[in-house]
Amino acid sequence: xxxxxxxxxxxxxxxxxxxxxxxxxxxxxxxxxxxxxxxxxxxxxxxxxxxxxxxxxxxxxxxxxxxxxxxxxxxxxxxxxxxxxxxxxxxxxxxxxxxxxxxxxxxxxxxxxxxxxxxxxxxxxxxxxxxxxxxxxxxxxxxxxxxxxxxxxxxxxxxxxxxxxxxxxxxxxxxxxxxxxxxxxxxxxxxxxxxxxxxxxxxxxxxxxxxxxxxxxxxxxxxxxxxxxxxxxxxxxxxxxxxxxxxxxxxxxxxxxxxxxxxxxxxxxxxxxxxxxxxxxxxxxxxxxxxxxxxxxxxxxxxxxxxxxxxxxxxxxxxxxxxxxxxxxxxxxxxxxxxxxxxxxxxxxxxxxxxxxxxxxxxxxxxxxxxxxxxxxxxxxxxxxxxxxxxxxxxxxxxxxxxxxxxxxxxxxxxxxxxxxxxxxxxxxxxxxxxxxxxxxxxxxxxxxxxxxxxx
Numbered sequence: 368x369x370x371x372x373x374x375x376x377x378x379x380x381x382x383x384x385x386x387x388x389x390x391x392x393x394x395x396x397x398x399x400x401x402x403x404x405x406x407x408x409x410x411x412x413x414x415x416x417x418x419x420x421x422x423x424x425x426x427x428x429x430x431x432x433x434x435x436x437x438x439x440x441x442x443x444x445x446x447x448x449x450x451x452x453x454x455x456x457x458x459x460x461x462x463x464x465x466x467x468x469x470x471x472x473x474x475x476x477x478x479x480x481x482x483x484x485x486x487x488x489x490x491x492x493x494x495x496x497x498x499x500x501x502x503x504x505x506x507x508x509x510x511x512x513x514x515x516x517x518x519x520x521x522x523x524x525x526x527x528x529x530x531x532x533x534x535x536x537x538x539x540x541x542x543x544x545x546x547x548x549x550x551x552x553x554x555x556x557x558x559x560x561x562x563x564x565x566x567x568x569x570x571x572x573x574x575x576x577x578x579x580x581x582x583x584x585x586x587x588x589x590x591x592x593x594x595x596x597x598x599x600x601x602x603x604x605x606x607x608x609x610x611x612x613x614x615x616x617x618x619x620x621x622x623x624x625x626x627x628x629x630x631x632x633x634x635x636x637x638x639x640x641x642x643x644x645x646x647x648x649x650x651x652x653x654x655x656x657x658x659x660x661x662x663x664x665x666x667x668x669x670x671x672x673x674x675x676x677x678x679x680x681x682x683x684x685x686x687x688x689x690x691x692x693x694x695x696x697x698x699x700x701x702x703x704x705x706x707x708x709x710x711x712x713x714x715x716x717x718x719x720x721x722x723x724x725x726x727x728x729x730x731x732x733x734x735x736x737x738x739x740x741x742x743x744x745x746x747x748x749x750x751x752x753x754x755x756x757x758x759x760x761x762x763x764x765x766x767x768x769x770x771x772x773x774x775x776x777x778x779x780x781x782x783x784x785x786x787x788x789x790x791x792x793x794x795x796x797x798x799x800x801x802x803x804x805x806x807x808x809x810x811x812x813x814x815x816x817x818x819x820x821x822x823x
Contacts, residue, residue: 681706
C-alpha cells in the first residue's frame with residue numbers, strides 16, 4: 368500500500384494521511400527502499416538521511432493522528448539539491464573540492480520553511496559541479512541517468528531532482544535555476560519545473576550568480592507546484608529580495624497569450640516539438656484565447672551570456688588557491704581560466720547586450736498575459752560513451768538553448784510542463800512565462816494548458 372502512495376501527488380498524499388489510508392513513516396520507508404534498490408542505476412541522490420527523516424516522519428504521523436497537521440506539505444517527503452545547506456548534512460556541490468568541508472550548521476531559508484511546515488527532508492539530489500552546466504555528470508557522485516531512457520542525460524544542473532520525480536520517488540524536489548537548471552531537466556525528464564519570480568523563494572547565502580539564480584520546485588503536476596510554493600514562497604530577512612508583498616493574481620477566463628519558437632539563441636527546433644507547439648496554439652485559439660506572435664527581436668545573446676557566465680565562474684573561485692582549484696573538474700578549471708582572461712571591454716559589451724535583451728523582452732509583456740515557448744529545442748541528448756576520453760573543454764550550453772536563460776535576466780516567473788513525446792517516447796516541454804510577480808497567473812495558465820493536453 369505504501370509503495371502505491373509514492374504515485375500520489377502532494378494533494379492526494381496528504382488527503383490519504385488525513386483519512387488514515389497512508390501514514391508518513393510507511394511512505395518514507397517505501398520511498399527509501401526504492402531509492403536504495405535503484406535497479407536502473409539512475410543515481411539521483413548523493414546523500415540520504417534515513418535516520419533523520421524517520422524522526423521527522425514519526426513527528427508528522429503524530430500530528431496527523433492528533434488532527435494538527437502543519438499545512439500542505441506535512442509528512443510529504445522532499446529532497447534538496449546539493450547546492451543548498453541543510454543543517455547537519457554535507458554540502459558537496461557535486462565536487463571533489465568540498466570533501467573536507469564540515470556539515471552545514473544552518474538551514475538555507477527555504478529549507479527552514481520546509482522544516483517548519485512539517486516536510487520530511489530525506490536526502491540531497493545530484494547537481495553538476497557547482498551548477499555550471501546542463502549536463503548530468505559531476506566528479507563527486509558520477510552520472511545521473513534519465514528515467515525515461517537511461518541512455519540519455521537527465522539534464523542539469525538540477526539533475527537528480529528531475530530524475531527523482533520522473534522515477535516516482537516522491538512528489539517534490541527542490542532545485543535551482545540560474546539559466547534553465549530547473550526547467551531544462553524538467554523538460555527532458557517529462558516533469559514539471561517552476562522558476563518563480565526572483566526572490567519569491569529566498570536565497571541565502573548568495574552565490575556569484577546571485578541576480579540570475581532562482582530556486583524552484585520540481586513536481587508531477589502544476590497543482591503540486593502551487594502547493595509547494597505556498598510553503599517555499601515566503602519571505603526571509605536573510606534575502607532582502609524576498610521581502611515584497613505577495614498579492615493574489617487575477618485569473619482572466621480568456622488569456623492574451625504570446626508565443627515564440629525562436630528566442631535567445633540561433634536555435635534549430637526539433638520538428639516534432641514545433642508541430643506540438645502549433646497544435647497547442649490552435650487549440651488555445653479555438654478555446655477563445657487571444658494569440659499574439661512575439662516579434663523577431665533580433666537579440667540572440669547566447670555568446671554574451673556565456674561571457675558573463677565565464678566571469679561569474681571566475682568570481683566563484685577567485686579567492687581559492689591554485690591547489691584548491693586543481694581539485695575541480697578540468698573543464699571547470701578551464702572555464703575559470705577563460706573568465707580570468709576576459710577583458711573589461713568584452714565583459715562590458717556582453718553585459719550591455721544582455722540588458723538590451725532583458726529590456727526588449729520585458730516590454731513585450733505589456734500586451735500579453737503569458738508567453739509560450741518550447742522549454743528546450745530538443746529531447747534529452749544521449750549520454751557520452753564511457754570509453755571516450757572526458758571532454759576537458761567547457762562548452763557554451765546557451766548556444767542552441769535560448770528559451771530559458773533570457774528569463775533569468777528578466778527575473779520573471781517561468782514554468783516548464785510536459786508538452787509531448789517524440790517517436791522514441793522521449794518527453795519535451797512547454798515553457799509558460801509571465802510578468803514579474805505574476806507567479807499565480809503563470810501557474811493558472813499552466814494548469815489550463817496541462818488540462819487541455821491531458822484531455823487529448
